[in-house]
Amino acid sequence: MKTSASTLPISRWLGYAVLILFALISLGPLWIALKTALTGPNSLFGSGGSLLPQDATLFNIQRVLGFVDPTDPRLQQTGLAKITFFRALLNSVIFTVLAVAPQIFFSATAAYAFARLRFPGRDLLFFLFIAATMIPTAVLFIPNFILIHDLGWLNTFQGMAAPYALMTPFAVFFLRQMFLATPKDVEEAARIDGASYFSIFFRMILPIHGSSLATLAILTTVSTWNEFFWPFLIGREESVRVIAVAINAFRTQQQAGSPDWTGLMACTVLGVIPMVALLVFFGRKVVESFQFSGMK
Amino acid sequence: MPTKTSILPDHSAPAVDRFHLHKRLTEREGFCGWLFITPALVGFTLFYLLPTIRAFYIGLTNWNLLRAPKFLGLDNYQRLLGDGKFWSSIWVTVLYVLYNIPIQTVLGLLIAVLLKRLTGSVAMRSIMLAPFLVSNVIAAMIWFWMLDPILGFVNFLLQSLGLGTHAFFSDENLALPTIAAINIWRHMGYCALLFYTGLQSIPEHLYEAARIEGASQWKMFSSITLPLLRPTVVFVLVTSVIGSFQIFDTIAVTTQGGPGTATRTIVWYIYQEAFSSMRMGYASAMSTVLFLGLVVVTLVQMRVLRSGESDLG
Numbered sequence: 114m115k116t117s118a119s120t121l122p123i124s125r126w127l128g129y130a131v132l133i134l135f136a137l138i139s140l141g142p143l144w145i146a147l148k149t150a151l152t153g154p155n156s157l158f159g160s161g162g163s164l165l166p167q168d169a170t171l172f173n174i175q176r177v178l179g180f181v182d183p184t185d186p187r188l189q190q191t192g193l194a195k196i197t198f199f200r201a202l203l204n205s206v207i208f209t210v211l212a213v214a215p216q217i218f219f220s221a222t223a224a225y226a227f228a229r230l231r232f233p234g235r236d237l238l239f240f241l242f243i244a245a246t247m248i249p250t251a252v253l254f255i256p257n258f259i260l261i262h263d264l265g266w267l268n269t270f271q272g273m274a275a276p277y278a279l280m281t282p283f284a285v286f287f288l289r290q291m292f293l294a295t296p297k298d299v300e301e302a303a304r305i306d307g308a309s310y311f312s313i314f315f316r317m318i319l320p321i322h323g324s325s326l327a328t329l330a331i332l333t334t335v336s337t338w339n340e341f342f343w344p345f346l347i348g349r350e351e352s353v354r355v356i357a358v359a360i361n362a363f364r365t366q367q368q369a370g371s372p373d374w375t376g377l378m379a380c381t382v383l384g385v386i387p388m389v390a391l392l393v394f395f396g397r398k399v400v401e402s403f404q405f406s407g408m409k
Numbered sequence: 410m411p412t413k414t415s416i417l418p419d420h421s422a423p424a425v426d427r428f429h430l431h432k433r434l435t436e437r438e439g440f441c442g443w444l445f446i447t448p449a450l451v452g453f454t455l456f457y458l459l460p461t462i463r464a465f466y467i468g469l470t471n472w473n474l475l476r477a478p479k480f481l482g483l484d485n486y487q488r489l490l491g492d493g494k495f496w497s498s499i500w501v502t503v504l505y506v507l508y509n510i511p512i513q514t515v516l517g518l519l520i521a522v523l524l525k526r527l528t529g530s531v532a533m534r535s536i537m538l539a540p541f542l543v544s545n546v547i548a549a550m551i552w553f554w555m556l557d558p559i560l561g562f563v564n565f566l567l568q569s570l571g572l573g574t575h576a577f578f579s580d581e582n583l584a585l586p587t588i589a590a591i592n593i594w595r596h597m598g599y600c601a602l603l604f605y606t607g608l609q610s611i612p613e614h615l616y617e618a619a620r621i622e623g624a625s626q627w628k629m630f631s632s633i634t635l636p637l638l639r640p641t642v643v644f645v646l647v648t649s650v651i652g653s654f655q656i657f658d659t660i661a662v663t664t665q666g667g668p669g670t671a672t673r674t675i676v677w678y679i680y681q682e683a684f685s686s687m688r689m690g691y692a693s694a695m696s697t698v699l700f701l702g703l704v705v706v707t708l709v710q711m712r713v714l715r716s717g718e719s720d721l722g
Contacts, residue, residue, distance in 0.1 A: 125527070132523045135516075136536045139598055143539065145562050146551045162565035215448075223449035232442030238450070245457040249703055251655055251676050252696045255467060255683055256460035259474070279452025310441040339544030341658045346684070357546035361662050364550060374554055381547045388542035392535045400534045403541070403599060404606040 143385065149378035150174060154187060157375055173379035178202075196376045198383060200351060201359035204270075205384075208344065208355050209337045211270055212277035217330055220280050221322075224288035225314050229297060239289075246282040250342060258346050268350040277337065284329055291325035292318065328402040331395070335388065356384040468694035473687040485694035495695060497670055498678040501585065505674055506653045508589035514646065516593065517600025522634070524601065525608045534605070537598030545595070545658035552591045553578065553663050578664050581671045588659050588672060600645055607641030608634065643714045647707055654703060675699055 144164075152160055153168030160167040175181050177198040181188060226232070227239050257276055266272030300313050308316075319326070341357040348354050354362065360380050364372065392399055468485055472478035489495050520537060540548065555562045556577040564574040577587040611634065619629050635642075657676045660666060666673040666681070673681075675695070683692035 128523050128527050132520070132527055132533070135520050135523075135598075136533065138594065139536050139540050142548075142551045142555055142594070143543070145555055149554065157560065161560040161562060162569065219448040219452070222445040226442045226445035230438050230442035230445065232439040232446075235442065238446070241458065242449075242453060245453065245461075247704065247707075248457060248461055249651065249655055249696075249700055251679055252464045252693075252700045253457065253460045255689055255693050255696065256463040257456055258683075259463075259467075259689070260455070260460070262474070276452075276456040279456075280449035282453075282457070285449060310438070310445075314445070335542055339542075339546075341544060341546050341661070345661070357544050357658075360546055360550055364553070364662060365665075374557075374560065377550060378554060381550050384547050385543055389539070392539060392542065396535045397531045399542075400531055400538055400602065403538055404534075404602045406603075 143389075146378045146381050146385070149375055150382040152375055154375055173375045174383065177376050177379045177383070196363055196373065196380065197351065198356070198359060198380050201354060201356045201380075202383060204348075204353055204359075205338060205355040207270055208273050208340075208348075208353075209334060211274035212337045213330065213333045215278045216281060216284055216333060217326060219278075220284035220329075221288050221319065221326065222314065223280060223285050224292055225318050227285065227289045228292035229300065230310065242280075242282050242285055246286065254342065254346060257343075261347055266347075268348055268353050270348075270353060273344050273348045273353065273355075276343065277333075281333070284333065287329055288322070288325065291322055295321060327398065328405060331391070331399055331402040332406055335391070338387065356380070360384065464693045465697055467689055468697045470690040472689040474689060475687075478690065481690065485691050486698075488691065489694055489698065494670075494673075494678065495675075498673050498675045501670070501672065502654055502656070502674040502676075505585055505589055505656055505672075506650060508586050509592055509653045509656075510646070510650055512589075513593045513597050513600055513649065514642075516597040517645070518604055520597065520601035521604035521608055522630070524605050529605060534602060537601055539598070540595045541599040543595065545592075546662050548591055548595045549659040549662035552587075552594070556587065579668050581668050584664050584668060584671045588656070588663065591659055591663075592653070592656070596649065600649065603645050604638065604641055607638045611637045639714065643711065646714065647710055650706060650710065651703055654699070654706070 148164065148166045149157070150173050151166035151169045151171070152173075153166075153170045154172065156167035172181070172187060176185075176188065177196045179197055179199050227235065227242075253276075261267060261272040261275065264272070266275070300317055303313055303317060339357065340355070341361070344355045345358050345361065349358060349362070351359075360377065363377060363380065467478065469480060469482060470478035471481050471485075524533060524537070543551075554560075556564065556575075558564055558574055558576040558579075563577075568574055575583060577583045615633050615637075616629055619633060624632070655676050656674050657680065660672050660674060660677050664672040666677050676699075679692045679695050679699070682688045682695065
C-alpha cells in the first residue's frame with residue numbers, strides 16, 4: 114500500500130494494535146481450549162486464570178480416545194465421566210467422505226450439463242436449482258427426517274449422508290460458474306475430432322478445473338465436518354454419531370454435576386485439529402477458497 | 410466407427426447392436442445432458458423439491474408420526490396467530506439478529522480495511538478465518554467453558570479487573586447477547602475476508618485521485634470504499650441475516666432455550682414442537698411462515714440496499 118506516506122505513523126501503529134487485538138480474540142479461545150485439554154485432571158481448580166497448562170499432560174487426550182487402561186487409578190477420580198471420542202472421530206471421517214465425494218462428482222456432471230450441453234428443460238431446471246438455495250433448513254428438516262425415518266435409515270451413515278451425496282444447489286451453481294468462465298473452443302475441437310461427451314468430461318473438464326474442484330472440496334469438507342443439525346436428528350447412536358453430536362451429548366449428559374472440562378476440551382481440540390491442519394498446510398488455498406465462497 | 414466395432418470380441422450380433430445403440434445415444438447432446446444431470450436431479454427432487462411441497466402439506470395436518478396425518482386445513486396457521494410462544498420466539502430471534510448482525514458486519518469491515526491497509530498476509534488472513542473453521546458446537550463448547558461462572562477464564566479476567574463474575578448463560582438478560590457474541594466471534598473474520606475480497610476490486614487510482622484533492626481518510630472511506638463495496642455488503646448481509654435467523658446449534662449446546670424463554674428462538678421452538686412434542690404439523694406450519702418471512706426480509710434488504718445498481722462508473 115502506498116497509503117503510508119499520507120498516514121501518520123501513529124495511526125498506523127494504532128491500526129496494527131487493533132489488528133493484533135483481533136488476532137488475539139480469534140485465537141485466544143482456541144488457546145484456552147488447548148491449555149485446558151493439556152491441564153492435569155487434579156490441577157483444573159485454581160488454574161482458571163493461568164495462560165499455560167498446569168501440570169501439563171496428554172492424559173486427557175489419551176483417555177477420551179480410549180487409549181488409557183480402564184483400571185488406571187486416574188480414571189477413578191470423581192468427575193471424570195466416560196467419554197468415548199475415538200468412534201466419533203472415525204464417524205466424522207466416514208460421514209464427511211460419504212457426503213462430500215459423491216456430491217462433488219455428481220454436482221460436477223450436472224454443472225457440466227448446465228454449462229455446456231443443450232437439452233430441453235435445462236434452463237427451467239437450473240432456475241429451480243438456484244431457487245432451492247433460498248429454502249431454509251428449517252423447512253426441509255421435518256420432511257427429510259420423515260423420509261429417512263420411513264426408509265428405515267435412522268442411525269445409519271446412508272441416512273446422514275443422503276441429502277448431501279447427490280448434489281447441493283451451491284455446489285452445482287459454483288461449478289457451473291467455473292465451467293462457464295473457461296472458453297469452450299478446445300472442447301468443440303475435441304468434439305469435431307470425435308471425442309464423446311464422456312471423454313470430454315473426464316479427460317478435459319475435470320483436469321482443467323482441478324483448482325475449482327479443490328476449492329469446492331475444501332468448502333464442503335469444512336462445512337460437512339462441522340455439520341450438527343442434520344446428523345443430530347438422524348444419527349444419535351454412539352455407533353454413527355459424529356464429533357459435534359458426540360460433544361453435545363457429553364455436555365448435556367453432564368449438566369447436573371461438575372462437567373468434565375478437561376475431557377470436553379480434549380474432545381474440542383481433537384475436533385479442531387483437522388481444520389487447523391488444513392489451514393497450516395494449505396493456508397493460501399483455504400483462505401482464498403473462503404474468500405471466493407462469497408462470489409456470485 | 411467401423412474400426413471401433415472391430416475392437417469388440419465377435420461373440421454375438423445383439424452385443425454389437427447394443428454397442429451401436431450405446432454409441433448412438435452417447436453421441437446425442439440431449440441424451441447426455443439428461444444423463445449427466447440425473448443423479449443431481451434425483452437428489453434435488455428427493456431432498457429439496459418434494460420436501461418443500463411436503464412441508465407445506467404437513468403444515469395443513471395434525472401428525473405425530475405414529476398415526477396417519479389428519480387434515481386440518483389452515484387450523485395450524487390460525488392457532489399460530491394466537492400462540493404467544495410463537496410470537497415471543499419471533500421476538501427473541503429478531504432481537505438476536507439485531508445483536509448479531511450489526512456488530513459482526515461493522516467488525517468485519519474494520520478488520521477488512523485493516524487487512525487491506527496494513528497486511529493481508531496469508532498468515533494474518535488464516536488467523537482471522539480460524540474461528541469460522543471451528544464448528545458451531547465446538548465454538549459454543551469452548552465459550553461455555555471460558556464463561557463458566559466458577560472456573561471460566563473470562564470470569565477470572567473480569568474479577569481481576571474488579572468487574573465481578575457473571576453467570577452469562579443463566580442470566581436472563583445476558584444469555585441472548587452472550588450467544589450473539591459467540592457467533593460474532595465465529596463469523597467476523599469470515600465476513601472480513603469476504604469484504605477484503607471486495608476491497609481488492611476497488612481501483613487504486615480512485616484513492617490516489619481523492620488524495621490529490623486532499624480528501625480525509627474518513628471521506629475516502631465513506632465516498633469511495635463503502636459505495637463501491639456495496640455489492641459485497643449486500644451479499645454478506647443477505648446471507649448472514651438468513652443464517653442468523655436460523656440460530657440453533659449454539660443454543661442446543663448452551664442454554665437449550667433458557668433461562669425461562671430468554672433464548673427460545675424460532676428454530677429452537679420449531680425443533681421442540683417437532684421432536685419433543687411430536688407435533689409435525691404445527692412445526693411445519695411455523696417453518697413455512699419462517700420461510701415466507703425470510704423471503705420478505707431478503708427482498709426488503711435487497712430493495713433498501715439497491716442491490717441491482719452499481720456505483721462504479
